[in-house]
Amino acid sequence: MDLRILITGNLPENATLPLKEKYRVEINQEDYPMDRRALILSVRDKHGLLPMITDRIDEEVLACAPHLKMIANFGVGYNNIDVKAATSRGIMVSNTPGVLTDTTAELAFALILAVSRRLVEGDRMVREGRFQFWAPMLFLGREVTGKTLGIVGLGEIGKAVAKIAGSFSMRILYYKRNRLDSAEERALAVEYADLETLLMESDIVSLHVPLTEETQHLIGENELSHMKTKACLINTSRGPVIDEAALVSALRDGKIGGAGLDVYEHEPALSPGLDELDNVVLLPHVGSGTHEARFRMASLAVENLIAGLSGQTPPNLVNPEFLPKRRL
Ligand code: DGY
Numbered sequence: 001m002d003l004r005i006l007i008t009g010n011l012p013e014n015a016t017l018p019l020k021e022k023y024r025v026e027i028n029q030e031d032y033p034m035d036r037r038a039l040i041l042s043v044r045d046k047h048g049l050l051p052m053i054t055d056r057i058d059e060e061v062l063a064c065a066p067h068l069k070m071i072a073n074f075g076v077g078y079n080n081i082d083v084k085a086a087t088s089r090g091i092m093v094s095n096t097p098g099v100l101t102d103t104t105a106e107l108a109f110a111l112i113l114a115v116s117r118r119l120v121e122g123d124r125m126v127r128e129g130r131f132q133f134w135a136p137m138l139f140l141g142r143e144v145t146g147k148t149l150g151i152v153g154l155g156e157i158g159k160a161v162a163k164i165a166g167s168f169s170m171r172i173l174y175y176k177r178n179r180l181d182s183a184e185e186r187a188l189a190v191e192y193a194d195l196e197t198l199l200m201e202s203d204i205v206s207l208h209v210p211l212t213e214e215t216q217h218l219i220g221e222n223e224l225s226h227m228k229t230k231a232c233l234i235n236t237s238r239g240p241v242i243d244e245a246a247l248v249s250a251l252r253d254g255k256i257g258g259a260g261l262d263v264y265e266h267e268p269a270l271s272p273g274l275d276e277l278d279n280v281v282l283l284p285h286v287g288s289g290t291h292e293a294r295f296r297m298a299s300l301a302v303e304n305l306i307a308g309l310s311g312q313t314p315p316n317l318v319n320p321e322f323l324p325k326r327r328l
Contacts, residue, residue: 009052033054039051050071058082069092071086071091072094072305073096079210099299105163108208114260119281147170152205152207152208200226204231209241211238220243228256239263261280262286
């Protein structure tokens with residue numbers, strides 16, 4: 001059958017070749033998100049969709065896609081897709097886990113170091129000609145080695161962060177819905193804590209939960225009030241996990257020491273005041289932003305799509321319950 005595919009972002013070309021060999025592929029070649037109207041028009045005759053995490057694939061889009069069999073998201077997080085609506089229409093959904101684990105953990109740790117040792121502030125100071133002399137008590141940061149790291153959400157990325165933290169001799173607390181068994185806790189050298197205890201005892205808190213109804217605003221005014229006044233908060237997961245207005249107030253009022261953010265509640269917009277604070281490091285959602293990881297993500301999304309459209313079970317299917325209703 002002559003199947004048609006839409007890829008909504010400009011992916012590494014080599015990774016998409018297997019799709020182009022098999023199907024008729026339309027690609028948004030621009031380096032900005034596809035216009036929503038254009039996406040809705042384009043999905044009308046498509047059998048496969050490979051969307052970016054910036055595309056909201058909801059009921060409105062799905063209702064316009066009568067032939068769609070499979071959505072292969074370019075990202076491990078898939079909160080941009082209404083999976084329930086896709087499932088009820090018999091549409092498979094997949095994501096790209098595993099291939100960006102270390103990449104994102106690296107970035108979380110880069111933010112931990114950048115905030116603790118004031119790397120971005122220091123760079124600004126030097127560039128602006130404000131570095132005029134060395135002095136023993138000037139421009140001091142906080143050590144990371146030996147401190148307590150609280151990891152909220154100990155999935156694959158959280159575990160990779162824990163491994164890096166091990167080489168900084170950190171005490172590692174974690175909070176997760178389902179506690180690990182004791183053998184795995186020992187192997188990772190992590191201690192379970194409830195969220196409140198983790199927030200109270202950690203010098204650095206790093207978030208690694210998916211965005212769901214339960215994790216939206218998981219960290220708000222109340223949670224921030226439990227943190228140590230010198231502690232910093234790192235977020236490489238999804239912006240809405242933090243109540244950003246509450247974070248700005250906590251940072252401004254000195255209730256916590258700093259923050260390192262790669263994601264934002266109203267991405268790409270920032271909450272008022274956030275960019276006026278010196279004790280935050282802000283990045284443009286680049287947790288998986290390396291040449292290597294983006295190639296692996298594209299290849300995996302393509303592999304999922306080909307498997308799904310060839311009648312196999314995609315390796316990273318997130319809605320296995322769809323199978324009885326699968327569109328053939
Ligand atoms: C993901 O894979 O969910 C990332 O946020 C994309 O960088």
